[in-house]
Amino acid sequence: MGHDKRIVIVGAGYGGVHAAKLLNKKLKKEDGVQITLIDKKPYHTLVTDLHEVAGARLEPDSVRVYLHKIFAGKKVDVITDEVEKIDYEKQQVVGKAGQYGYDYLIIAVGSEPCDFGVPGVFEHGFTVGSLELATKTRDHIEEMFRKASVEKDVEKRKKMLTFVVAGAGFTGIETAGELVEWTRDLCNKYHIDRNDVKVMVVEALGNILPNLNQKLAAKAFKYLTKRGVKILTNCAITKVCEDYVVLKDGSKIETKTLIWTCGVQGNRSAENFGLELNRRFRIHTNEYMQAAGKENVYVIGDVAYYEYEGKPVPQVVETALQTAETAVHNIIADIYGSSKKPFKPNYHGFMVSLGSRYAVAELMGVSLSGFLAMAMKHLVNIHYLFGVAGLNAVLSYIMHEFFEVKGNRSLLGGHVAARMPILWLVCLRVYVGALWLIEGISKIQQGWLNPSKIFIINTSDVSGATAKAGEAANTAQKLQPLLKQPPAIYKWFMDTFVTPHAFVFQAMVVLTEVAIGLALIAGLFTVLASAGSIFLSLNFILSAMADKSILWYIFAAIALMGGAGRTCGLDYYVIPWIKNWWARTPFARRTYLYIS
Known part of the structure; x- marks a missing residue:
């Protein structure tokens, strides 16, 4: 290399962490390279498990992986700061606590829930889009049970015990699966008749889980409905109020709890970066994952907008990991003067859990359901965690998912969950x-x-x-x-x-x-x-x-x-x-x- 190179990564989500680890692996012997990872939080969040936090199957600490553990002993400087803007002329990332010069910049600020213009969603609804929001949702649900247990007014009590999940994609169905399990335990805790509790899924499209094949979607539909979940399709929500939601046909659902899972958009902080955005705050990139008009600025993960074969790349974990790999390859190629490669997605499948013991999955063209699908979901999570933070993270995951569960809510039930006195x-x-x-x-x-x-x-x-x-x-x-x-x-x-x-x-x-x-x-x-x-x-x-x-x-x-x-x-x-x-x-x- 001709001179020192400074690589700054903004965001410690799936893409940002993966990019930092890859850069460390490939450039750790280069004394002239400085790798910096900046995030406003000191931990990496396992976003795909947030529905388990909202459904009280996991404690918040279970989905935190602290960055100092991930990058201890690595050639990565971890900085806790909130980025406010980027100065492209000076090549500086400007945060609230300091300024950070770069030669190459990777933007990986992720996504956030999108209300799609529906009024009242964020004012009166709940989401599972972040650890804080998932925890808030969990606390609210239990508070509704606590209040309902002493409420004498029948109508008020009915609203408190009606839980509506908006959206029947991966997150919505997984959230509904957790809810139907947890509400069973809450009924026992607060002495409430289970027949008084209503869990609903409201979907604007004509089917649930549109990214899975129809056979698996039908199995998921049957599993949830058998356990008392009412699923409404072709029912778009047009307004959210404090005590009810309005559907497109004008009808209302009386509820104190709407959990919004209808989709995500790019993180709004991208507005401050001065780059070309689409209408959902995703940053336009070329096939090399470079931001439009910026050769040394790369964008990865949910905040990146790139159309492959005429379709926008989906905002899923595999996209984050694979775009990170493309960006890292191209940065190293630029440093050493070799050829860059375009992004070509290679998705291995999708997995959806419906509570703690049942899942549906489509992996490399093979359809799975039930115990085997759930076991595969755990194995995939373990594989990811081992790559992120080694055996310690894997053991922690196993303890949280199998040994420290409450209400026997694990793949193995309560057989290994009982704590020895x-x-x-x-x-x-x-x-x-x-x-x-x-x-x-x-x-x-x-x-x-x-x-x-x-x-x-x-x-x-x-x-x-x-x-x-x-x-x-x-x-x-x-x-x-x-x-x-x-x-x-x-x-x-x-x-x-x-x-x-x-x-x-x-x-x-x-x-x-x-x-x-x-x-x-x-x-x-x-x-x-x-x-x-x-x-x-x-x-x-x-x-x-x-x-x-x-x-x-x-x-x-x-x-x-x-x-x-x-x-x-x-x-x-x-x-x-x-x-x-x-x-x-x-x-x-x-x-x-x-x-x-």
Whole structure:
């Protein structure tokens, strides 16, 4: 490169984050490149999961991925600022908190809900277009149930318990699916008859989910209607008021809750950028994703307007990711003097969840529905999160979607969602620890730490363990071991590695038993101590010297791994300290191997 290059990305949505990660990957060895990502929020929002927040299946923190975690150890400077304008002559991005020079600029400010000129939508309606709006919608819905539970006026109560979703596209149908599940739980919580609750979907077109094939759309229609959702098609909403909405035929739906999901437009902040816009605030680009008339300014994601084969590219996640890849390729091509490539979309399909356990999907021409479609949706989300923030983000997603759910609202129901009452494990932990400690002390008294006394002998009976995890070897013949003789590979291992160093391994067994006992009693590193308990027990089984009673140790240790050291144990203090220390290490930041 001839001189330093400054690349600034405005917006940390799907496109902006993907562009920043790609630039880091391809240019991290270039000392003369500076990559800056600017967003008014310090986190990346999983916008495709906002309907789950609005429906109270996920907590707000579940859809936040903080930028400092995504780009820790990366060649990307993250700045929290709100961009007000762009000075193209000086090549500066002007924010409220500062100015940022650039040689290449990527605009990825995303989209926002569009009211399509319908009066009252934003004044009286609700949306799921951002984390704040989705949270506001969720709070309002529960507030309606709370008020309805004490409301005596029948008409007022009916309005409070009527929920209208405007729009039957992906977001509208997903929101309706969440609502019909959540309202069931709210009815139980506030002692309201489920028959008093009405969930409706109002669609201006003649069918729902127009981007899916008719067969899948029909399955979605049937699934929702079977669960009590009333779907009205060919019914455009013409006005939204505080207590009702007006349809195109002049009829009214009395409601205190309209959730507007009829579509999006480009982020209005694009008006301040001085670029050519279409009527929906999307910035016109050429096939290289360059803004019209600006060779070093690229536009990606929902805010970009480009027609491919005569049709505008859709405002979906795959468009954001693929336009980001095109822009990054062309910026690097310009830096190194190679050829640019035009944007060619390659969509793999669409997935729509209808609550927590059912989905419809069309993936690479294959139609899926039910459990399999929902499983695929989770796998796609996991794949994306792994690319964004590694294993830590994946584990966090799994915890939120399966282990921390309320009302059994997950693909697996409540089978893995119940939280173990760890207080009751304290006694078990101390008891198992005491048994290991007593066993270790007993071996010491027998002389296991005396080099002249070898209890681990070089025969087929290669262990001194007993049914209670290690009584003296001379009592082993009285037992009925689980295995008649050690497996051949185990015998080979013992003959090759253990017998030549018998005392060392014998001492290790004793000290390990003592260490496990002390750790479990103290509640220190309980997971590791439990794993050690399982390892020793399995070793005793493989040695053909342990009977079925040894299995008790294994299953007790598995139970103790559920956090038994966090109550009345040192893990309560030590583990948080280790997590904080580890999170600050360069290795953890570089590899995303944070400890949740």
